[in-house]
Amino acid sequence: MKKIDHHFTIEEYQLQELNQEEQSLIQKAKDATALSHSPYSRFRVGCAILLENGETVLGANQENAAYPVCLCAEGVALANAAANFNKVSIVSMAITIATEHGKMLDPVAPCGLCRQSILEYENRQNKNISLYLKGEGEKIYKVQSIKDLLPLNFSDKALL
Numbered sequence: 001m002k003k004i005d006h007h008f009t010i011e012e013y014q015l016q017e018l019n020q021e022e023q024s025l026i027q028k029a030k031d032a033t034a035l036s037h038s039p040y041s042r043f044r045v046g047c048a049i050l051l052e053n054g055e056t057v058l059g060a061n062q063e064n065a066a067y068p069v070c071l072c073a074e075g076v077a078l079a080n081a082a083a084n085f086n087k088v089s090i091v092s093m094a095i096t097i098a099t100e101h102g103k104m105l106d107p108v109a110p111c112g113l114c115r116q117s118i119l120e121y122e123n124r125q126n127k128n129i130s131l132y133l134k135g136e137g138e139k140i141y142k143v144q145s146i147k148d149l150l151p152l153n154f155s156d157k158a159l160l
C-alpha cells in the first residue's frame with residue numbers, strides 16, 4: 001500500500017492586508033450580491049472576476065422556482081466573462097455572500113459544480129485562477145488554484 005498526500009495552503013487575510021486591486025475586487029463581489037435573485041434561499045452570492053485586460057465582470061446567483069434550474073454566482077460570472085471577453089484570461093475571482101441575518105461569518109467556498117466549472121476555465125487558459133473567499137465576517141481566504149479545492153479532478157486530459 002502506498003499513501004499519496006495532497007497538500008495545499010489557504011492564505012488567511014484581513015481586508016486591509018490585501019492590496020488595492022484585491023480589496024476592490026472583493027468589494028465588487030460584495031456589491032454584486034445586490035444582483036442576486038434569491039427569493040427562496042435568501043442567500044445572496046456575489047462574484048467578481050478580474051480579467052487579464054483589467055476588466056471586471058460580475059455574477060450573482062439566480063434562483064428559479066424549479067430549484068435545479070438555479071445558477072450559482074460563479075457560473076453566471078464565468079459565462080459573463082466568456083460571452084463578453086472571450087479568450088481573455090481570468091486572473092482572479094472574488095466570491096462573497098450577504099444574508100438577512102448577517103451571521104454567516106466564515107468564508108464560503110464554491111460548490112462542487114462551480115469548482116468543476118472553474119477548473120475548466122483554468123485548464124483552458126493554462127494559468128491559475130486565484131480565489132478570494134469571504135463571508136460576512138472579516139476573514140478572507142485566498143486559494144492559489146481551484147485544483148487545491150478539487151484535487152484528483154476530472155478534466156479534458158481524460159478525454160484525449
Ligand SMILES: [Zn+2]
Pocket residue numbers: 072073074075110111112113114115
Ligand atoms: Zn456553485
